[in-house]
Amino acid sequence: MQTTGIVLAAGNSSRLGRNKLSVTMPDGIALAAWTLKAALSSTLDQIICVVKPGDHLEWLPEECLRTATGRYTTAPGLRIAVCNDHAGGMANSIRCGIWTAMEYRPEGVLMLMADQPLITARHINGVLDALASHPDADYAAAAEDADAKPPVAFRSHMFGPLLSLQGDEGARKILRKSIYRGVKVPLSRESFWDADTEPQLQKILTYAEGQLWREA
Numbered sequence: 187m188q189t190t191g192i193v194l195a196a197g198n199s200s201r202l203g204r205n206k207l208s209v210t211m212p213d214g215i216a217l218a219a220w221t222l223k224a225a226l227s228s229t230l231d232q233i234i235c236v237v238k239p240g241d242h243l244e245w246l247p248e249e250c251l252r253t254a255t256g257r258y259t260t261a262p263g264l265r266i267a268v269c270n271d272h273a274g275g276m277a278n279s280i281r282c283g284i285w286t287a288m289e290y291r292p293e294g295v296l297m298l299m300a301d302q303p304l305i306t307a308r309h310i311n312g313v314l315d316a317l318a319s320h321p322d323a324d325y326a327a328a329a330e331d332a333d334a335k336p337p338v339a340f341r342s343h344m345f346g347p348l349l350s351l352q353g354d355e356g357a358r359k360i361l362r363k364s365i366y367r368g369v370k371v372p373l374s375r376e377s378f379w380d381a382d383t384e385p386q387l388q389k390i391l392t393y394a395e396g397q398l399w400r401e402a
Contacts, residue, residue: 192283196241202383205245218246222264277355281349283295293341294341297337297339301382303394313326313337314326323367325340327370327371328378334358
């Protein structure tokens with residue numbers, strides 16, 4: 187099924203106290219670039235990255251940008267969507283992503299948080315495959331134990347409920363409603379680590395460094 191990815195990257199990093207998107211990972215690439223590279227390496231048909239106004243995008247993966255002219259040009263398959271009212275809460279970023287995605291007339295969308303750098307293309311593809319193989323499901327979500335979490339893929343008939351979210355409501359509100367049928371895809375615990383606080387960030391950096399050392 188044709189699916190558009192929505193990477194939510196318009197947060198304020200208020201709990202961390204600095205821009206989490208640009209934090210340098212052990213390989214020298216920005217934290218959010220790890221997330222975006224996973225999305226770009228997956229089977230998603232196109233990627234929409236929702237950012238806040240004034241984001242200069244220096245954190246984007248090198249292959250996504252050409253800066254010879256002094257202007258950013260996104261790579262094929264990637265589109266930047268600026269959420270002007272991002273300060274109003276997560277729901278506004280979701281709406282920005284959904285409205286932009288609807289221009290492609292996809293059969294579904296997959297939403298992913300930019301501050302989860304340990305999510306891989308394999309994880310994303312697993313969620314996409316679960317939704318495609320369960321035609322009666324409204325969504326497929328990654329799961330830690332019984333708790334559904336991003337990345338989460340929704341069929342197009344769920345765009346209405348997503349667009350109706352308000353304030354700081356995220357997709358989790360929909361996942362918790364019994365009227366919707368979902369498929370859960372278990373992932374390893376570290377896949378869900380995000381960089382909300384300094385201790386959480388340091389845990390991510392330590393784990394990522396260990397992974398890179400093992401792959402060397």
